[in-house]
Amino acid sequence: MAKGRLEQYLTDLSRGLERARLTANQDLLLKARPTRSYSMRQCARYLNVSYQYLTKFAAQTAGFPPGQAKGRERVFNTRELMTIRMLMAIHAKRPRDYLAWRAPLDPLPVISFASQKGGTAKSLSAAHFAQYLSLNFGMRVGLMDADPQHTLTLYFAGGEEGVGLPDPGTPTMVDFAGLYPNGDLPYTENNGETLDSFFQPTGWPGMRIVPAHSETSEGEIQIARLLRANPPGKRFYRYLRDAIDIWSAAHPPRTEPGDFRASAGTGQGGPLDLERVQDALTETLDVIIIDYQPALTLFQLNNVIASSSLVIPQTMKGFDLATLATFTNGLLGMLQHILAHDRIEIGAGEHMLLPTIVQRSNAQDIAQLTMLMENCPGEILPVFYLRSDAIANAADVYQSAYEYEPETRGRRKGMDRFVDNADAVGDAIAARLWPHLARGHADAWMEAIYAAEDDDNREAAE
Ligand SMILES: Nc1ncnc2c1ncn2[C@@H]1O[C@H](COP(=O)(O)OP(=O)(O)OP(=O)(O)O)[C@@H](O)[C@H]1O
Numbered sequence: 433m434a435k436g437r438l439e440q441y442l443t444d445l446s447r448g449l450e451r452a453r454l455t456a457n458q459d460l461l462l463k464a465r466p467t468r469s470y471s472m473r474q475c476a477r478y479l480n481v482s483y484q485y486l487t488k489f490a491a492q493t494a495g496f497p498p499g500q501a502k503g504r505e506r507v508f509n510t511r512e513l514m515t516i517r518m519l520m521a522i523h524a525k526r527p528r529d530y531l532a533w534r535a536p537l538d539p540l541p542v543i544s545f546a547s548q549k550g551g552t553a554k555s556l557s558a559a560h561f562a563q564y565l566s567l568n569f570g571m572r573v574g575l576m577d578a579d580p581q582h583t584l585t586l587y588f589a590g591g592e593e594g595v596g597l598p599d600p601g602t603p604t605m606v607d608f609a610g611l612y613p614n615g616d617l618p619y620t621e622n623n624g625e626t627l628d629s630f631f632q633p634t635g636w637p638g639m640r641i642v643p644a645h646s647e648t649s650e651g652e653i654q655i656a657r658l659l660r661a662n663p664p665g666k667r668f669y670r671y672l673r674d675a676i677d678i679w680s681a682a683h684p685p686r687t688e689p690g691d692f693r694a695s696a697g698t699g700q701g702g703p704l705d706l707e708r709v710q711d712a713l714t715e716t717l718d719v720i721i722i723d724y725q726p727a728l729t730l731f732q733l734n735n736v737i738a739s740s741s742l743v744i745p746q747t748m749k750g751f752d753l754a755t756l757a758t759f760t761n762g763l764l765g766m767l768q769h770i771l772a773h774d775r776i777e778i779g780a781g782e783h784m785l786l787p788t789i790v791q792r793s794n795a796q797d798i799a800q801l802t803m804l805m806e807n808c809p810g811e812i813l814p815v816f817y818l819r820s821d822a823i824a825n826a827a828d829v830y831q832s833a834y835e836y837e838p839e840t841r842g843r844r845k846g847m848d849r850f851v852d853n854a855d856a857v858g859d860a861i862a863a864r865l866w867p868h869l870a871r872g873h874a875d876a877w878m879e880a881i882y883a884a885e886d887d888d889n890r891e892a893a894e
């Protein structure tokens with residue numbers, strides 16, 4: 433049968449786009465990733481020690497990375513920062529102060545950045561939170577991209593060690609969940625090793641990603657197909673949850689954070705046994721972060737059922753709160769339907785709403801934010817993401833604020849401001865999930881915001 437007109441049109445458009453995209457993506461892949469290096473002062477902040485302590489430690493410790501000279505400063509990349517962290521851990525009384533790694537019996541938190549609305553900074557917030565946890569606590573973060581648009585994947589693809597851009601054959605969450613994207617294969621339970629192979633390396637030490645591409649949308653179709661042929665006892669909302677449980681049981685934390693000291697003197701890694709370091713970075717994950725597609729589908733429902741915590745990024749414009757209510761009620765309905773038939777614990781951790789892209793000069797934004805804070809004080813985070821031109825520029829080339837290096841002084845200021853904002857949001861989320869990891873960035877940021885507001889009000893009154 434000849435192709436219908438829409439089918440033909442989509443086929444032609446798809447071919448053209450593929451050619452256009454290949455050219456556009458070359459640039460992205462050539463770049464080293466992550467590009468940024470951090471000064472000794474910034475490293476001290478991430479390590480939560482004083483600058484004096486760090487410089488002294490650097491001078492006294494064999495194997496301390498040399499870094500690179502930049503002007504009068506020494507700067508360190510993310511791998512070197514991880515090495516410094518590990519050196520501090522092997523010398524420390526409490527190694528977890530430097531590497532907040534999961535203990536063998538700790539559960540694996542699964543944190544979802546979810547909302548039904550598009551463009552609410554889900555992907556950007558997920559990427560920044562993952563990097564915040566890596567930079568500040570040395571956590572081994574597992575990323576999962578649940579969006580066929582694969583924004584999160586683009587934030588981590590490329591670079592020497594990192595994964596390339598996924599092609600249609602690259603395994604995605606659909607494979608991870610055992611939902612085969614092609615043909616009539618039945619559901620197959622993957623073992624822990626196979627599941628682990630679906631995580632691809634990124635340029636960030638200890639951070640791995642199950643990437644997405646357009647085929648990820650097949651997950652939905654496969655669930656519908658398997659609904660009829662479900663293996664006995666298998667529920668349509670448990671594909672991802674069961675897969676994560678299998679992976680997790682096969683990959684428990686084994687290495688203690690101080691446990692990679694080289695036995696005999698100084699090899700290439702100085703006092704660090706580099707092989708054990710590499711094993712420790714890949715043996716398990718301390719947290720999984722999932723970035724959602726803007727939709728409430730059966731596939732996304734599987735993600736919710738697999739999650740211990742939801743972070744809901746939400747913009748504050750016109751009808752946004754109505755969309756949020758639709759999402760909340762839709763999800764609640766689905767959960768109640770499941771809980772009526774199945775006594776499982778869903779979402780045992782903390783959940784929170786994160787206001788995003790807030791424009792301080794926009795009265796409507798502020799009015800909606802204020803209303804939300806008054807009516808849902810326990811459900812909403814006290815910090816929010818401000819609208820920023822600097823991050824919009826970085827997002828254009830799929831870099832986070834922790835990576836992007838602006839060229840001019842003026843732009844650097846805007847980016848520094850956004851980094852402070854990202855640190856505040858990261859701190860607020862982390863403090864809800866792991867209260868002992870609070871760093872005070874959220875409080876400091878809010879104080880600064882309210883001080884600036886008082887200034888504005890005073891100026892307006894004068
Ligand atoms: N704080 C901000 N200031 C200005 N622009 C922002 C900010 N946060 C996000 N953006 C812009 O909004 C757009 C959407 O961001 P992002 O991709 O993170 O949202 P999303 O919710 O994941 O979108 P989608 O629903 O398509 O998955 C991006 O182009 C980004 O540049």
Ligand SMILES: [Mg+2]
Nearest residue numbers: 554555579583
């Ligand atoms: Mg997104």
